[in-house]
Amino acid sequence: MGKKLLLEHIDVPGIRTLNVYRQKGGYETLKKALTSMTPDQIVEEVKTSGLRGRGGAGFPTGMKWSFLAKPEGVPRYLVCNADESEPGTFKDRYLMEHIPHILIEGMIVSSFALGANTSYIYIRGEYFYVARILEAAIQEAYDAGLLGKNIMGSGYDLDLYVQVGAGAYICGEETALLESLEGKRGNPRIKPPFPAIAGLYGCPTVVNNVETIAAVVPIVKDGGAAYAQIGIGKSTGTKLISASGHLNKPGVYEIELGLPVEEFIYSEEYCGGIKNGKQLKAVVAGGSSVPILPAHLILKTATGEPRLMSYEGLSEGGFATGTMLGSGGFIAMDEDTSIVKNLWTFSRFYHHESCGQCSPCREGTGWMEKILHKILHGHGTLSDVDLLWDIQSKIEGKTICPLGDAAAWPVASAIRHFRHEFEEYVKAGHSIKDVKHYYRINHLPEPAN
C-alpha cells in the first residue's frame, strides 16, 4: 500500500464535516503552525519538502512563495486555483467534495505563512455544488473560530471567500483567473509582471492549485524533510491521479511519486488493467494538454527502462519519446480507440476555450479543428497532415499564455506517434464509417455510394 497523505481518511463517514475531520486530527496542524511556528519557518518547511505545483507546471512551491514581494502597507493575497477544467482531470473536485476541510486548513496555514489576511478559492462554475460544500465548511470553520479574527487566539486574522467562475477553461490560467476574480473578462495577462509582484488588484499574490495547498497540511504536520522522503528524486511526496478511459477501475488515486506506470495501470491496488481484456493502445498521462504516448512508450522509456509516474519519469526522452505529468489526468485508451477522433475532440475543446487574444491561438485552434474534422470524415488529403503539423508548430511557443502550447502538443504528438492512422483515414476517404454520422449531424443527404 502506498502512503496516503491527502486521502488517508477519505472513507471515514462524515469526514466532510468539521467534527469528524477534527476527530481525525484535523486542524491540529493549524494549531501547530499558529502557536509554535513563524511564517518564515513554514515557508522553509515547504521549501525543504520539495513540493511542486500540482496544477500542471510543477513549479517548486517553496520557491514561488519566497518570490512573493512584501512591500510595506500593501495587502498580499493567496488564491487557490480550483478551476480544474483540463479534460481528464477531476482530482481537485474529489478532494474538495469529500474532504473540504483539508483545503481550508491548508488555506489558513498557507495564508499565515504568506502574510495574507484575505484569501480566495476560485472554483469553476460547473462545480457550483462543490462551492456549496466549501461554503458550508467555511461557515463551520468561522463558527469554530478557525477563520475570521484572532484565529485560535493567535492574533492572526483571515477571511476566506469562495468565488465561482462562469465555466471557462482559460480562467484556470493564473492571470486570467485573477482578471476574472477582479470581475473582468478572463483574459490572461501579459507577463511580466508576475502575480508574485503584481497579482490580484495589483498586489503581490500567490496562486496555487487545490492539491498543492492541501499538501501543505501534511508537510507542516510531519515536517518538510519527512515529506521529501516520499517519492523519487525531485518528485517528492504523493500525487492525486485522475484515472479515466478504458480502465477496469477508473477513479482518483493517491500515488507515491515514482510508481511505475505499469503497476498503476495493471495492479489491483490501482486501475486493475484494461477493460474487457483489451490491449492498451495509448495514454494521455497528464491531462489533455500533454503529449499522447503509444503503449510501448508509456510503459517503458525509449531506452527500455520502466517508466515511472513522476515529473522526471514521464518527461524522460523529451517530447520525442516522453510526455509530462501535468495535472495528473491519466487517460487510457484501448486498442479500438481512434486517435484521430480523440484528437479532434481535444482540438474542439481548445478551439472553444481559446480566449482569442493572440492571433496564433485564436485562428490556429479553429483551423486545426476544421482540418481534423475534415480528415475524420473522409475528406482529408495527405498534405492536410503536413499542414496540421505546420500549424501547430506556428502556435507553439508564440502565444501569450500556455493554452497555445496546450492546443499544439496533442496535435504534434498524435502525428508524431500515430501518423499512419491519419493516413488511413485519408486513404479510406468516403468509405469510412464515420461518413454517415457526418452527413447526419450536418443534416446533409447521404451520397448514394
Add this chain to the structure above:
Amino acid sequence: MPKVTIDGITIEVPNGTTILEAARMIGPEVAPPTMCYYSKLKTSGGYCRTCLVKVSQGSEKDPRPMPKPVASCRTQVMDGMVVENNTSAEIQEARAGVVEFLLVNHPLDCPVCDQAGECHLQDLGYEHGKSETRYDFPRREFEKKDIGDKIQLHMNRCILCYRCVKTADQVTDCRVHGVLNRGEVAEISTYIEKSINNDFSGNVIDVCPVGALTDKTFRFQSRVWFTKPVDAHRDCDKCCGHVRLWYKGDDVLRVTARKDQWGEVADHDGKTGWICNTCRFDKKNTSDWVIDGPSQISRHSVISANHYNSLKALKASIDRQKAALPHGEKVTLGHGALDPNNESK
C-alpha cells in the same frame, strides 16, 4: 543606460525601453512590424504577435538565450541584450505564420474596402505573407454594425488588436466599447450596440490598422490613392485642431488625424494629436481650415504615387500665396488648385 544590440546594431537606450522602441530608435530597417502595439496607448501590444523577436542573449549578467520568441513591444531591454529580428530565419518563419493566421479568416475584400492603400494588414501581407492561401474553409462572418451615425464596424476585417478598445477606454471618457465572446468568435462591440457618443470617439477609426472601423462620411467616396492629403489646422476648443485633409479635386472627402512614421497619430505640442469629432466629421470645407501644406507621405505608399508632383506644385503655390498675404490671414485655394491635371496646364 542599458545597451542592446538588434540585428547587429548596438544602441544605448533609457531604462525601461522596450525592444520594439529601441529598434524604432535605430530605424525602420530593424523595427519589427506592429499590428496591435500603439505607442500612444497605455497597455497596448502583446496580442497580435507580429513583432516577435528572438533574444539570443538575455543580458550581460545572464547571457542565456530566452527559450521562446518574445513580443518585442512588451519586453524591456536589459543591458547587454542581443536581439535578432530580420537576421533570424526562425523569426521570419514565425512572422509569416502570424500573418497567415491573421489572414485565414480575413475576407480579403480589399477591392471594396475603404482602408485599402493605407491598411497595415495589406502592407504586412505584402512584406511577410504568401501569395496563396492554405485555408479552404468558409471564413468567419459577422453582420456590419454602426457605432453611432458616423462610424461603421466591419467585424469580418477586424484582427482583434484591441487598439480601439484602449482608445475608447483612454481617449474618450466613457467606456462602452469592448470585446464580447471568446476565441475565434470574439468581437468588438459597443455593449448592446450602444453607440459611443463622445467627442473623441472618431479616433478609433485612426487607430484601427485595418478596414474594420471606417468613417461613414467617407464611405465609398474614393480610393485613398485618388485623394490628396494636405495638412491643415483650425482653432478648436476641444482638440489640437491639427489634422490631415484628404482632397479629391476641390472637395475635402475626409478628415483624419496626422500620422507619424509608424502610422500612429502624430504628436502635437508634446501631446498625442487626437482630434475631435467636430473637426473630423463636420468641417469639410477648405474655408474651415488654414492650410499648412501637402502631407509628408512615405514614397513607398501607394498614396504618394499618383500625385506627388502635383502636391509639390500645390505647396509651392500655397507658399507663394502665403508670402503675398499679411500674417495670419487664411489662404483660399483657387478653383482647380488641387486638380492633379492642373500641372500640365
